[in-house]
Amino acid sequence: MAKETLRIEGMTCAACARAVEKASSKLEGVSEANVNLASEKLSISFEEAKVNISDIQNAIEKAGYKALTETVNKTISIGGMTCAACARTVERVTSKLDGVTSSNVNLATEKLNISFEESKINLNGIKQAIEKAGYKALDEGSDIDVDKERKEKAIKSLWNRFKISAIFAVPLLIIAMGPMIFKAMGLMLPSVIDPMEHAKIYGVLELILVMPIIFEGRKFFKVGFKTLIKRSPNMDSLVAIGSGAAFLYSLFGLYQIFSGNHNAELYFESAGIILTLITLGKYMEAVSKGKTSEAIKKLIGLTPKTALIVKDGIEKEVAIDEVKPGDIVIVKPGSRLPVDGIVVEGSTAIDESMLTGESIPVLKKPGDKVIGASINKNGSIRYKVTKVGKDTVLSQIVKLVEDAQGSKAPIAKLADVVSGYFVPVVIVLAIIAALAWFISGKDLTFTLTIFISVLVIACPCALGLATPTAIMVGTGKGAEYGVLIKNGTALENTHKIQTIVFDKTGTITEGKPEVTDIKVVGGISEEELLKIAASVEKTSEHPLGEAIVKEAESRKLELIKVNDFKSITGHGIEAIVNGKKVFLGNKKLMEDNDINIKNIYDYVDNLAELGKTPMYIAIEKEIKGIIAVADSIKENSYKAIKKLHEMNIEVAMITGDNKKSASAIAKKLGIDKVLAEVLPEDKANEVKKLQESGKKVAMVGDGINDAPALAQADIGMAIGKGTDIAMESADIVLMKSDLMDVITAIELSKKTIKNIKENLFWAFGYNVVGIPVAMGILYLFNGPLLNPMIAAAAMSLSSVSVLTNALRLKRFKI
Template sequence: MKSRTYSVTGMSCAACAKAVEKALNKNENINASVNIATEKLNIEYDEKKYDFEKIKNIVQLAGYGLLETLNEEEKVKMHEEKVKSLKNRLILSIIFVIPLFYISMGHMMRLPLPDFINPVKYPLRYTLVQLFITLPIIYAGRDFFIHGFKNLIRKSPTMDSLIAIGSTAAILYSLYATYMTATIDPEYHMNLYYESAGVIITLILLGKFLEIRTKGQTSSAIKKLIGLQPKKAKIIENGAEKEVLIENIKVGNIIIVKPGEKIPVDGKVTSGSTSIDESMITGESIPVTKNIGDKVIGGSINKNGSIQFQATEIGKNTILSQIIKLVEEAQGSKAPISRMADIVAGYFVPIVIFIAVISGVAWYLSGAGLTAALTFFISVLVIACPCALGLATPTSIMVGTGKGAENGILIKSGEALETAHKIRTVVLDKTGTITKGKPVLTDIRTYGRYDKNEILKTAASVEKHSEHPLAEAIVNKAEEMNIEFKDYDKFRAMPGYGIRAEIEGKEIQIGNKKLMNSRKIDLSESESDYNLLSNEGKTPMFISIENELAGIIAVADVVKETSKEAVNKLHKLGLKVIMLTGDNEKTADYIAKKVGIDSVISEILPYQKAEEIKKLQSQGEFVAMVGDGINDSPALAQANVGIAIGSGTDIAIESADIVLIKNDLNDVAGAIALSKATITNIKENLFWAFFYNVIGIPFAAGIFYVLFGGPKLDPMIAAFAMSFSSVSVLLNALRLKLFKVAG
C-alpha cells in the first residue's frame, strides 16, 4: 500500500469531506481520510490498481477537484486567490443587498421610498425592482447553487445544498408572488422573499469570507517556517564570491553569511565565529555561540559575526524542511476525538432536510398558511451548520501543532496530540535525557604535597592521547583552563585497570582501585573521599606519582541544569516520574534523588527497556517514554506516547510521536500541557457546535414558538447565526495561540 497526500478543491463543509471519503473508501484497497481544515486528502492505496489520475477521477465524480501536493508558496497563492474571489463576490452582493433590504423593509420602518416604486401605487414595479436587484446577488452566490444541487443529485447533500434549497425556495415563492401580483392580486407583493434570499446569500458569503481568512491564521506556523528560508545565498567558487539560488546549493559548497543574514542551509562552520538566533526553529530565545566545527541550522539568523560554513544538508534534508514536513503531516492528520463529529456530519445534512420538510408541512397543515410554512422550512435549512462540527477538531489541532512547532515541540500527528493528555506516568531515560550524556570532570582531591592544578596538568598530559570518554573529560577541563600539557614517555594502556606513563622521569599511573592495589599503593587517606564520590554517582580515578597517592579525579555524566525543574513541572501536572537506565543502582539512585524522581528501574539491558514499559502498561499505566538513543527506540515505540530529545539519533526521533528540538526536559511538561489545552479547546468547540444545533434547529422549526409563544426565527437571522457559529469555532481555536508552552 502506498501513502500519499493530495489537495482537495471545491469543499465547503464537513459533509463535503465526508462525501469525498465515502466516494474513495467504497473502492477496494483504498483507505482515505479528508481534513476539511487543511483541505487535504491522506490516502493509502494499492499502487498496482490505482494512480493519481484514477483517484482524481473518483474525486471528480463525487463533485470535487484533486491536485498533486502543492508547495507552500502555491498553497499561499491559491489561498490568496480564494480570499480575493470571495471578497469580490461579497462586495458585489453587499452593493445590491443594501438597496434590496431598504426597498423591501424600509416602508415598514416608515423610511421614504421613491414614488415610482411605492408598493401601494405601483405593486408590480415594487416586486420587479426587487427581482432585478436580487439577480446579481444570486450570481455572486452561484457556487452555493451549483455545488449544492450537484451534491443533492449525487445523494451526498452538503451545507451548500441546505443554502441552495432554502434560497431557491424563497426565490421560487417570490417569483410566484410576482406572477400573482402582475395577474391576479396586487396584494401579493406583501408575500415577497427576495430580501430573505439576498440577505441569506450575503451573510453566508460573509461567513465564508471570515472563515477562510481565519483559517489562514490557523496555519500561520508553517508560513512563518517557510518564510525563514532565504531565496539566495553567497558561495565561494574558484576563490570568488558568487550569488546563487538556494536550490542550486550543493553539499560541500562553502557559504558566506554576514551579520543579519539568514543561514540558507544546514552546515558546519569552517571559518569565523558568531552568535546565531535559532529561536524560530528551536524556540530557544538566547542566541547560540558558534565556532569552527559547530553545526548551523538553515533558517536561523546570523547575529553579529561573519562566518563561512560547509553545506552538509540541502533541500528536503535540512532540519527546517523536516520540521515543516512534520508539522504539515500533523496538521493534516485526524485525532480520534474527531470521529464522532465526522459520523454526525455525514448524516447531518439529510436529517436537517428531513426536519425542514416535516416542519414546513406540519405548519402548513396546521393552518398557518404557505408563507409561515415556508419561513420555518427556510429557517431550519439555513440555521443548520455542519461546518462548525467539521471545523471543531482540525482547527484546534492545526493551531496546537503550530504552537508546539513555534516552541520547539514537534507533534507528529493529531493522534499523538490527543493521546498525550491522557499520560499518567512519564518514564525518563538517564543518559542524554536527564544528564548531558557526556562525561565531565567534576572533582579533584589532592593528597601529600600536590595541588589541584598540578594533578590536572599531569593527568591531562597522560590522558591526552587516550580514546577513553573519561580521558576526554579530563583533557577538555584542562583545555578549558588553558593548562599547558607536558610531554610524556612510555605510555601504556591497561584495559580494566587504567594507564601508565612517564613525565619528566617520574612514573605516573591513573586508574581504578585494582591498579593501585596491584602496585601496593596506600589508599587509606582517600577512602572517605572515594566512597563519597562513588555514592554521588561519579567515577573516581586514582592518580599516583612515583608509586605514591597524589590525588583522585572524579568524572561524571552531570545532570542537565533544567532536569530538576522539569521533573517538578511534571509533578505539578499530577504525573508520576520514573527513571529507566542501564546504569548501576547506586549512580541511578543518586541522580534520581537529586532531581526528585519518584522511582528508579536500573541495571537493565537496552532490549529490556521496551519490556519494562509493557510491564507498566499491564498495570494500567498510560505511559510516555522520553529518550534520545538508538537503544531507546523500541521503548519509544512501545510507549503510549514516545518523546524523543531532538539532539538524539535519527532512529530515536523516527520512533517517537513527539520530538523536542531544544533538548530540554522542560518541554516534556510543555508538550503534555499543550495537549491538555488543545483537547479542552476541541471539547469546547464540539460542545458549542452541538449546543448551537440542538437549540438552533428546534427554534427555527418553531417548537419554542408552540411551547412558549416565543418569537419566530426569521431566515435572515438564521443565516447570520449559521455564519457566526463557524467563525466562533475558528476564533476559539485561535485562542490556543495565547497558550504559553513554557509557562
C-alpha cells in the first residue's frame, strides 16, 4: 500500500474538498482519500498494482482541480563514475534541471540522492540528463541483492582485466627495462639480446605485448575521451591522455627505428604499466569500497526470506513479500522474526541486539510489541503482524542509515569545489610544464615524460573518497551500537557540543513513576482520595497519572465514572466526579483556579527536597490532599553525566516539575543547570536562550513531547527503544534508553571527523606534493626525474590509502 500527499490547486471551499475526495476515492485501488482544506493537501493511500499517481492526478484534473506532487526524494545508482570529477559532473547536470531542489552524489556508494518536484520533472527526465552526461542511471532504490551482484560483477571484471594486463605487462617490462638494468649494473649484454643491434625486433615485441593491455584498458580511453569531448574531463581522461600519448609517441619512435634511427625512444612499457597499475588500483578501491558498506549489508541481511503463518487454521510457509498486516505468524525457538507485530500467544525472550545494540534479551508476553529480524531465544510465540515491507523498524533503520551514508558533511565542501576544477587544471598544468621544459631546451622525450607523469600522478579519487567513506563507516558503526545518525552534518557537529539539555522523565529517569506518599486534608480518607484521583487520571496518558492508576489497581479500588474531562497541558486535569468538580495537577493549576494551598506548603517542601513530585487534588476548589510520585533514576544516568563532565560538557535538565523536586534530582546527579516548571511548548525557548549565549546545544528527549526542543537544538537526540525510529525532529536516534549512548555519539563524531581530516590531509597533501614533483621540481635541484610508471603506482595507492584509513573506524569501540 502506497501513501502520497498531493497539493491541490483551485479549491475554494469545503464542497471543493469533497469533490476532490470523491473523484480520487472512486478509483480502483484507492483505499483512503482525505483533503485538508486549510493546507490544500490530499493524503491518499492506494495499491500501486491497480492505480498510479498519474491516474489519480488525471481524475482530480477531470473534476476541475490541479493535483501537484510534493517534492519527492529518490536514490539512483550511477554507473560509469570513476572519480570525484565524475560525481561533480552528475551533480552539476542534475541540479541544473528545472524542478530539482537538491542533488547529492556519494562516490563511495556510487549513488545519487536527489529531491525534485514531480510536477516539473519526472525520473525519466533526470535519467536522460545523466545518460547525456556520459554516465548510466541504473535502477532506483537500494535492492541489496541487485546492488551486491552488480558490484561483485564489477570487482570480478576488474580483477580479470588486471590479470590479463599483468600477464603481458611483466614480459613487456622485462624486455623494455632489462637491458637498461644490465647496463646500470655494469654488465655487458650479449649481442644476441642487445636492443641496439635488434631494435626492430624489440620494438615489434613491445608493440605486440602492449596491444592486449590497451585492449583490456579500452574503457579508460572510451570514457576518458568521451568526457573530455563533453567538457567534463575525469580521472579516465588523465589516464587516457597520459597512456595514449606514451603509446602514440612510441608508434612514432618505432617508425623512426624502421627508418634507420635505432636511437629512437619507445614508451610502450610506460603505457602498458600505467594501465595495468591503475587497473589494479581500481580493483583494490572497489574491494575497499565494498567493506565500507558492510554494516548496512548486515542489517538488510537480517530479514528472513520466508515466514510461517497460520492460514485457515493451517500452518503455511510463505515468502516474506506475501505476509500482510493482520496475519498471524508463528516463530519457533532460535528463529528470526520476519516482520513487526504484537504477541498474541506464548511468551519468550527476544534478542534485539542487532537492532538496538541491547545485549540482554527482552522478555515478551501477549500484548508486547516485537521487532522483525530480532531472534526468538527460547519460547514459541504467535504474533499478529502490524508492519511489513518498508514500514518495519528494520526497514526504517536501513533507510535512515542509507540516507546518512548518502549525505555530505559541511567539511566536504572544500574538496567538492576543488574536485570540480581539478582535472581541467591538471591537464593545463601538464601542458604548461611540458612546454616550459621544451622551451628551456629539453628534448621531446624529456618533455613527454613530464607531461605523462603530471597527468597520471594527479588523483581526484582520493579527494572524492576522503569524506563519504569515513561517513559511511562512521554511521554504519553507530548503527551497530544502536546510535542512528541521520546525516553527515549531525555526525560532524556532535563533537562540538558544549551544553547538553536532558529531559527528565523517561530520559534521566526510568519513566515509570510510582506513588510514594498520600497526604489527606479536609475530611477525606486516603483510599477515597486515591480512588477519585485514579478515576480522573484513567483517561490521561501522563506517566505520573499512570502511577496513580496503578496504585489504585494494586489496592483493588473500584473507579468512578468521570464526566467533562479536560486536560490542561503543563498544568493538570479538570473533571466532574460524582457531580463535583475535581482539580488534579501542579501548583500552577491550583493558583490559576484560586485554590488555597498554604496549609500544606511545609509538607510539599519536604517531598520536593526528597525529589518527589507532588500532585494536588482539590474538590470544588477546596484542597483535599496530595499524592506524591517519584520516578527512579536510571542506573547509567550517573555514569553518563560524570563522563560528560570529564569531557568538559555542561549538563542541564529540563522538566515541568517544581523547582525543589527538580533541584533534588539534579543535586544527586551533579547536574549543572536546572530548568524547572517549564511547559512543553516552552522547552524550545529554553534551548534557544542557551544558544543565544553562544553555546552549541544538544537536546536529549523522547522525540514526542520534546519535538520542538529537539528541532531547535543544534543537535537533537531522540531516546527510543527502536519502536518509533522515524522521529523527524531528531538528528540522532538512540535506540536504547541509555544515556551512555550520548557519549558513544559524541566519541564517534570525534573519531569520524578526525578520520575525515586525516583523509583530506593525505588527499590534498598527496596532490600538492605529487604534482610539482611530476612537473620536475626535484630535477631543477639536481634530483631525479619522476618515472611515469612510479607516478601511476602512486596514483593508485593514494585512493587505496584513503579508503584503508577510513576502514580503521571499524575498530571503534564504546
